[in-house]
Amino acid sequence: MAKTYTYDEVQQHRTQESCWVVLYGNVYDVTSFLPEHPGGSKIILQLAGTDATEEYDPIHPPGTLEESLPAEAKLGPFDESTLPKAEKSPEETDQPPRNAKVDPAQEQADESPDSLEECLNVDDIEALATKKISRKAWGYYFSASDDLISKTFNNRVYSSILMRPRIFVDCTRCDTSTTLLGNQVNVPFFISPAAMARLGHSDGEAGMARACGTYGAMQIISNNASQTPEQIIAESKPGQVFGWQLYVQTERKKSEDMLARIKKLPQVKFICLTLDAPVPGKREHDERTKSGGGVAGNLAVRSAVQQGSASETKPHPEEKTLRLEEKVEKDDSGGGVGKALFAGTAPDLTWKTTLPWLRQHTDLPIVLKGLQTHEDAYIASLHAPQVKGIILSNHGGRAMDTAPPSIHTLLEIRQYCPEILNKLEVFVDGxxxxxTDVVKALALGAKGVGLGRAPLYGNGAAGQAGVERLFEILKAEMETAMRLLGCEKVSELGPQHVNARAVERDIFDGVAAPSMEKLGMWVRSKL
Known part of the structure; x- marks a missing residue:
């Protein structure tokens, strides 16, 4: 019979020479794994002597533990009765801390809908999720770089584009179906590769996939998903469309093995090579979310995770966090969650070397994600047909702050090199x-529209049902807008349906880069 370990015994092993952690009620000796951990040893050492289940479970697909550790590393069960009594936090006692600052965002969340049925728009869903998900999940989902200027601008720019409704047009019928990369879908919006869905709800990316099946939507599976691609697509419906996001690793063999694995999944129709975050941005909300810490602090959340529910603690932007979801080593300057997902990500990708390498390892179409200038869009078009599409994106404002919103880049393309819209499928994200935002993007030439944070919040609000409610709302709003514009089909939407003049005033109006002049592409459109 295996020995049962006490809290005091586990606490004695918190060094590089002897590192133990508690996972799922068992004690593991992870000392030998420290130098092999992709994100460096510091991440594990920060959790040494504690119950790391809350940190580990939402971000590691099942089977990871068994693949990473030898059988003898599992020492035995942990005796939870030996835990010291944990002092209740102000939230648990419903008493605010002394001198606490009033958080307007939290006040708004307190007045937000309490059920999915009450949610009438995306903001309602986000507010409901904010009440339900953990501090750490909120910090990761909400955060963006520096002063959140790009994130805020992403949201605000659509309000400066005006609709041009038409009258005396039969609006009885409305069809939101279209094709994306040659695949039939029922809606022109899709789930962008958003990581770590199980931080918000145990349904995770697989629940998102089921919601996509209900609405006939496309999903790009995140390279950093908290479930395996096989699990995510397991219950997909016939004809359901998936893409796979690729962050190329410095150790290329890892990416090559993953591409070979994806090749065995016929539901995955293309590879989405993400390029807008070769290095992590500085996400201060992420860095300010505070972990409960310790074995005692993690027990309640671990229990909730094992029962298939999300933590009910409310997020608070004033607190700091430490996340194991970071796959990179937390630096001494105090980096937060946002830096985590970039462990091993290659910063040396180029047009000249990366696309030929990809051609050797996959015959799937390539979609390039993260283009933020028309120059890069033009260069991408030169690599057709290997490159079938591009996603205009600033990584949700999470990489470079003050980078332009995707609509700016779309308008740049329309102004400087509109022929690209006929050579590639151009998508916008963010x-x-x-x-109405979806309709505006389609009218300006986008083939489809990606959703990042919104499905994560939908999942956080109610799992699969929350994502389905999100899709229901957006589809209904799209249909109303199309009817009022006099458009029966998505293909009928065009620039005549919107007035984007206020946004056009802000797009790039500079001189040609020397490399672009050599390509002979710097000719303004006469449209």
Whole structure:
């Protein structure tokens, strides 16, 4: 019979020479794994002597533990009765801390809907999720770089684009279906590769996939998903469309093995090579979310995770956090969650080397994600047909702050090199809050529209049902907008349906880069 370990015994092993952690009620000796951990040893050492289940479970697909550790590393069960009594936090006692600052965002959340049925728009869903998900999940989902200027602009820019409704047009019928990369879908919006869904709800990316099946939507599976691609697509419906996001690793063999694995999944129709975050941005909300810490602090959340529910603690932007979801080593300057997902990500990708390498390892179409200038869009078009599409994105404002919203880049393309819209499928990503936003993007030439944070919040609000409610709202808003514009089909939407003059005033109006002049592409459109 295996020995049962006490709290005091586990606490004695918190060094590089002897590192123990508690996972799922058992004690593990992870000392030998420290130098092999992709994100460095510091991440594990910060959790040494504690119950790391809350940190580990939402971000590691099942089977990871068994693959990473030898059988003898599992020492035995942990005796929870030996835990010291934990002092209740102000939230647990319903008493605010002394001198606590009033947080307007939290006040708004307290007045937000309490059920999915009450949610009437994307903001309602986000507010409901904010009440339900953990501090750490909120910190990761909400955060963006520096002063959140790009994130805020992503949302605000659509309000400066005006609709041009038409009258005396039969609006009885409305069809939101279209094709994306040659695949039939029922709606022109799709789930962008958003990581770590199980931080918000145990349904995770698989629940998102089921919601996509209900609405006939496309989903790009995140390279950093908290479930395996096989689990995510397991219950997919016939004809359901998936893409796989690729962050190329410095150790190329890892990416090559993953591409070979994806090749065995016929539901995955393309590879989405993400390029807008070769290095992590500085996400201060992420860095300010505070972990409960310790074995005692993690027990309640671990129990909730094992029962298939999310933590009910409310987020508070004033607190600091430490996340194991960071796959990179937390630096001494105090980096937060946002830096985590970039462990091993290659910063040396180029047009000249990366696309030929990809051609050797996959015959799937390539979609490039993260283009933020028309120059890069033009260069991408030169690599057709290997490159079938591009996603205009600033990584949700999470990489470079003050980078332009995707609509700016789309308008740049329309102005400087509109022929690209006929050579590649151009998608936009970031800031979508309404069905009218989707319609505006389509009218300006986008083939489809990606949703990042919104599905994560939908999942956080109610798992699969929350994502389905999100899709229901956006689809209904789209249909209303299309009817009022006099458009029966998505293909009928065009620039004549919107007035984007206020936004056009802000787009790039500079001189040609020397490399672009050599390509002979710097000719303004006469449209």
């Amino acid at each position: 800031g979508i809050r309404r069905g």
